[in-house]
Ligand SMILES: NC(=O)c1ccc[n+]([C@@H]2O[C@H](COP(=O)([O-])OP(=O)(O)OC[C@H]3O[C@@H](n4cnc5c(N)ncnc54)[C@H](O)[C@@H]3O)[C@@H](O)[C@H]2O)c1
């Protein structure tokens with residue numbers, strides 16, 4: 001049996017090469033895909049075909065995918081946490097330097113001297129020296145960076161800024177133990193966004209775009225920021241009230257807004273540096289994301305294992321020779337396990353391994369039974385109230 005995987009964005013060949021072509025068909029035009037492999041393609045109005053088993057996002061953010069609706073259909077959505085974090089970290093550091101040293105306008109100034117004013121030689125030298133004072137900037141050591149979201153990217157940014165001599169504040173009410181261990185001990189964790197904004201010269205956002213973070217940087221909060229501060233947004237456009245930022249740039253309250261999500265108003269504003277969603281656009285990050293996404297997807301399709309899903313729990317079980325594996329998605333409600341095992345017992349099947357984990361409203365079961373199973377077993381499992389999907393793997 002082969003699995004058809006449809007790619008909806010350009011995926012690094014390093015990832016695609018890992019797909020064993022005797023088991024996987026890959027293409028951009030696949031009418032009944034078993035899986036989707038994508039980056040930023042928007043799935044919110046995608047009509048999910050009954051054939052679809054899984055979605056793999058080669059990247060971190062999954063706001064382009066209706067993850068809850070996918071969960072309700074028993075479709076895990078995978079992402080690749082950390083795989084592009086270094087690329088984003090480097091761009092954030094570049095963004096701080098672009099803003100602090102006015103590099104964007106400075107480079108424009110010199111280009112203009114030649115392209116528009118046609119200066120050369122001594123005249124050019126004179127104007128270079130005469131004009132440079134307009135672009136004098138400030139240095140990073142001693143300045144404070146506030147990091148909102150201490151996940152894969154936020155921790156790398158915090159540690160890098162700290163090693164550049166900055167004071168770093170961090171805010172993340174749900175920081176994981178793993179990230180807390182990675183965070184430099186010199187980074188001071190604060191307990192509110194307000195505290196962080198009031199004490200920072202730069203703030204950088206590294207949270208997902210979800211209901212709770214939509215408009216997190218609001219007009220009210222911007223008003224509490226230090227005069228002359230800089231906002232860096234390499235997370236998602238919707239986390240910032242851009243109209244409020246532009247008003248604060250116009251009034252002189254903010255120095256600059258550096259972001260990865262151009263809008264009509266932002267792109268042409270002289271104090272906005274808007275990059276074309278470049279955060280993860282390095283060959284290294286694209287390779288890392290593609291490899292991780294493909295490996296997670298194939299492990300799920302071939303073995304039912306779930307790692308790094310944003311809508312189902314991690315469930316991983318090694319294969320036992322001589323057994324048949326069933327992968328079952330169900331609603332998270334009482335007596336589901338009892339009913340599944342009762343069906344297996346009725347079919348005279350001996351369970352070799354069994355794992356069940358729940359996450360929110362849904363749960364996932366992997367069960368290895370000894371020997372082969374009859375085709376009608378799947379129908380008996382699907383007949384249990386609350387079972388969403390079942391498959392022999
Ligand atoms: N510009 C780009 O190309 C690019 C690349 C990668 C990621 N991103 C964006 O950056 C986001 C973060 O990526 P990541 O890899 O660090 O993800 P991550 O999941 O490792 O970290 C996100 C962190 O945000 C925290 N968080 C969630 N809600 C919060 C809140 N209200 N206040 C404070 N902290 C909160 C979480 O606890 C978590 O620690 C992604 O969701 C994506 O939108 C953009």
Ligand SMILES: O=C(O)CC[C@@H](O)C(=O)O
Nearest residue numbers: 039040059060061280281
């Ligand atoms: O795929 C990309 O180029 C961007 C990915 C980035 O926004 C992410 O959330 O990982």
